[in-house]
Amino acid sequence: MIHLVLLSGGSGTRLWPLSNSSRSKQFLKVLRDADGKHVSMVQRVFGQIRNVHADLDVTIATCASQENSIRSQVDGDYALVLEPERRDTAPAIMLACANLALEQKADAGDTVVVMPIDTYADQAYYDGIMKLDAAVQGSFADLVLLGVEPTYPSEKYGYIVPTSSESDPRRVERFTEKPDEATAEKLIGQGALWNCGVFAFRLGYLTGLTAKYLTADDFEGFRSRYAELPKNSFDYEVVEKADSIGVVSYAGQWKDLGTWNTLTDEMADETAGRVVVDAKTCENVHVINELGLPMVVAGLKDAVIVATPDGVLVTGKEASANIKKQVAAAAESRPMYEERRWGEYRVIDSSVFPDGAKALTKELIVRDGKQLSYQRHAHRSEVWTIVSGTGEVVLDGLVQQVRAGSVVNIAAGTLHAGRSLGGNLHVIEVQQGDILAEEDIERFGDYWRA
Amino acid sequence: MIHLVLLSGGSGTRLWPLSNSSRSKQFLKVLRDADGKHVSMVQRVFGQIRNVHADLDVTIATCASQENSIRSQVDGDYALVLEPERRDTAPAIMLACANLALEQKADAGDTVVVMPIDTYADQAYYDGIMKLDAAVQGSFADLVLLGVEPTYPSEKYGYIVPTSSESDPRRVERFTEKPDEATAEKLIGQGALWNCGVFAFRLGYLTGLTAKYLTADDFEGFRSRYAELPKNSFDYEVVEKADSIGVVSYAGQWKDLGTWNTLTDEMADETAGRVVVDAKTCENVHVINELGLPMVVAGLKDAVIVATPDGVLVTGKEASANIKKQVAAAAESRPMYEERRWGEYRVIDSSVFPDGAKALTKELIVRDGKQLSYQRHAHRSEVWTIVSGTGEVVLDGLVQQVRAGSVVNIAAGTLHAGRSLGGNLHVIEVQQGDILAEEDIERFGDYWRA
Numbered sequence: 001m002i003h004l005v006l007l008s009g010g011s012g013t014r015l016w017p018l019s020n021s022s023r024s025k026q027f028l029k030v031l032r033d034a035d036g037k038h039v040s041m042v043q044r045v046f047g048q049i050r051n052v053h054a055d056l057d058v059t060i061a062t063c064a065s066q067e068n069s070i071r072s073q074v075d076g077d078y079a080l081v082l083e084p085e086r087r088d089t090a091p092a093i094m095l096a097c098a099n100l101a102l103e104q105k106a107d108a109g110d111t112v113v114v115m116p117i118d119t120y121a122d123q124a125y126y127d128g129i130m131k132l133d134a135a136v137q138g139s140f141a142d143l144v145l146l147g148v149e150p151t152y153p154s155e156k157y158g159y160i161v162p163t164s165s166e167s168d169p170r171r172v173e174r175f176t177e178k179p180d181e182a183t184a185e186k187l188i189g190q191g192a193l194w195n196c197g198v199f200a201f202r203l204g205y206l207t208g209l210t211a212k213y214l215t216a217d218d219f220e221g222f223r224s225r226y227a228e229l230p231k232n233s234f235d236y237e238v239v240e241k242a243d244s245i246g247v248v249s250y251a252g253q254w255k256d257l258g259t260w261n262t263l264t265d266e267m268a269d270e271t272a273g274r275v276v277v278d279a280k281t282c283e284n285v286h287v288i289n290e291l292g293l294p295m296v297v298a299g300l301k302d303a304v305i306v307a308t309p310d311g312v313l314v315t316g317k318e319a320s321a322n323i324k325k326q327v328a329a330a331a332e333s334r335p336m337y338e339e340r341r342w343g344e345y346r347v348i349d350s351s352v353f354p355d356g357a358k359a360l361t362k363e364l365i366v367r368d369g370k371q372l373s374y375q376r377h378a379h380r381s382e383v384w385t386i387v388s389g390t391g392e393v394v395l396d397g398l399v400q401q402v403r404a405g406s407v408v409n410i411a412a413g414t415l416h417a418g419r420s421l422g423g424n425l426h427v428i429e430v431q432q433g434d435i436l437a438e439e440d441i442e443r444f445g446d447y448w449r450a
Numbered sequence: 451m452i453h454l455v456l457l458s459g460g461s462g463t464r465l466w467p468l469s470n471s472s473r474s475k476q477f478l479k480v481l482r483d484a485d486g487k488h489v490s491m492v493q494r495v496f497g498q499i500r501n502v503h504a505d506l507d508v509t510i511a512t513c514a515s516q517e518n519s520i521r522s523q524v525d526g527d528y529a530l531v532l533e534p535e536r537r538d539t540a541p542a543i544m545l546a547c548a549n550l551a552l553e554q555k556a557d558a559g560d561t562v563v564v565m566p567i568d569t570y571a572d573q574a575y576y577d578g579i580m581k582l583d584a585a586v587q588g589s590f591a592d593l594v595l596l597g598v599e600p601t602y603p604s605e606k607y608g609y610i611v612p613t614s615s616e617s618d619p620r621r622v623e624r625f626t627e628k629p630d631e632a633t634a635e636k637l638i639g640q641g642a643l644w645n646c647g648v649f650a651f652r653l654g655y656l657t658g659l660t661a662k663y664l665t666a667d668d669f670e671g672f673r674s675r676y677a678e679l680p681k682n683s684f685d686y687e688v689v690e691k692a693d694s695i696g697v698v699s700y701a702g703q704w705k706d707l708g709t710w711n712t713l714t715d716e717m718a719d720e721t722a723g724r725v726v727v728d729a730k731t732c733e734n735v736h737v738i739n740e741l742g743l744p745m746v747v748a749g750l751k752d753a754v755i756v757a758t759p760d761g762v763l764v765t766g767k768e769a770s771a772n773i774k775k776q777v778a779a780a781a782e783s784r785p786m787y788e789e790r791r792w793g794e795y796r797v798i799d800s801s802v803f804p805d806g807a808k809a810l811t812k813e814l815i816v817r818d819g820k821q822l823s824y825q826r827h828a829h830r831s832e833v834w835t836i837v838s839g840t841g842e843v844v845l846d847g848l849v850q851q852v853r854a855g856s857v858v859n860i861a862a863g864t865l866h867a868g869r870s871l872g873g874n875l876h877v878i879e880v881q882q883g884d885i886l887a888e889e890d891i892e893r894f895g896d897y898w899r900a
Contacts, residue, residue, distance in 0.1 A: 276780040281769040294780035298773045299766025316749025319731040323748045330726040330744035349798045359837035361878050383835045383857050385880040387809035407833050407859050428811050428880045430835040
């Protein structure tokens, strides 16, 4: 049996302001599937995986902050393994394998294939899963990698050097990390492949390696001791120390859509949101406008414009890969848009006054039938003005009906929750206080039974 | 005696989204005066006029919507003449002259010099006022114009063709409107000058011409019959029919800062507001960001980026002159930022819901000691959350004290006003109703004595 482990990490600010500390690039719905529907990278990858085998067993390893996004984007059967904290790829894979062994009761002889969730590749890449499984089950090597056939002598990638150029699977002789161009050229001549972070092995192989750090009788016991696992990448912790390594090759598209330059190449539409682009004077311009404001674009070439509640980016495509420092200098320290279990919010205004007082205005959309957890804030009051929909609000145990026009005044320290009944509930929330942070929240579960 | 009449017209969307139907380009504080202080075109022109003569008598002719902006930007002594409705330059000048004659009791023999308020020129241009006065008082002609020495054969301007090339003042033989380049070239060879809309005459000359349409005993009587004046430009109504016309020349800068291309040439700073521009990859890029959002700009050349509550414009400088259609297609039909007598507001969010209900969220800043007029709205309710400052709110005659944290619920039809006491009062206002327009307002003067 094959168990596919998908690693969903990163939060990256390279796609700021569309991605932020809460919304990672793999959840942005900017691609298009075969039916022309907008999909995210996660959804695209899941579609390709289901094409390999409709019942392929899937486990997603990620962190708690991505749980909402995955649950809202991916339907069907899969296991979700949440890392208690961000460490590195080796512990994340060890945790997923512990879940397979201890919770899902997978057999030690089963094949595990590990893949990043944010790769943009052809279907053949995912079809490689079956070749990896065959090599593992045929005991070709302890560890079998997928190698991408290079299209140019890149200095940015790691190279897998096989012993000879015979057919797949091949034995791996050594690895070379980010060589200079001349060396890369030579390596490619020798049949070297790019390392794309896809690893296959028998479950028992990895649980064996994990045992030197940590053993537990059940998964929760294992998970609670996650901090004892080495903070190391899988490449350094496992691949470099492996006795026998094989590689299976893949020829086709393989991209990291982690920069505006690469992402816009694959974007479903040249524009999204409210924008008028002057076609006569613009060329190769991509625009995403998630603000409520109108936008006009004229006289630009090879540029990307992205406007969201987190900020506005206007950049030439070539320059877009090197704006990390500028974004760090400009960006807010808090996310201005987040998807939540109950819906979404966006910050529409924030002010700091001369006396140090702060105010922050948000629009909340509570989805039909959903509720905000029963909660209180130590440092801020909130005024909710309901502008659309109907629902209920509870304040210190007292429930009231609300509808468009209702105003609810929530003093600091007051327990409160809200839910939508019959359509989405839209709320304008004005926060005031000395500290206005998402972290200032004490949660007491759900007030209403689901 | 000289009376200078400044025409402050236009609202133009050519500088969208910085200018809108309420904020005209001449009030944008994007220039810098000799002391390095940010000034608007209006303030720059007033500085130059005061350099001609500190006590020059000034009358500004404008419309009611600009009164607040002029009063807040221009100190000192001047008369403000408000057109009851927008007509054209001929009636505006006739109205200003009627004010001079009937209200200010100016002498029929006095010189009147008319100038647009939004010209960007050197001091010598304004020094021309004295030369125009000399020509008028020397009875050189009924009408004396200022002509700008052309720097290139423009096809966009009107040309004043003098009879010969003798020295100033010269007699005008004819006018040519927007000639083709070859004709322009020829005209320049004959000593032709650009018509810059500056006219000088004796007050009695114009009141005489006005008398065929309208006479009145006092200014208010005259003003109340403004609609009887011809809707015509001064050029067609007066200049074309004049018996004797003279011209005085001016050599120097003369610009209409009415497009982003020309305005950014004279802008005090390359950036204004919250923005990080990557100097290594940007060249000749101007950015104005009036949004509360951070902005990052990289890899652009010869571009203008302007973000305000009215919208976002990203344009190459060359293309910026031809975006009228795009702006018309994109822009909101209502202003999203306005200066008011009592302070300012900006729209921070607006939504239309599936059931047709609308919501609009504004931030109001009521300046210290100022008040909103006592008013009511037929179609909308308002919820005011005070987020900073202290003041008073009155609802149907009932006064309450307000401070940060106060919430005021104003139902449709309720009479209300607010004032700030001790510092600026910041209010987040949530409007709801079927019609959300500035026009839905019935005013009952001021509730509190000033």
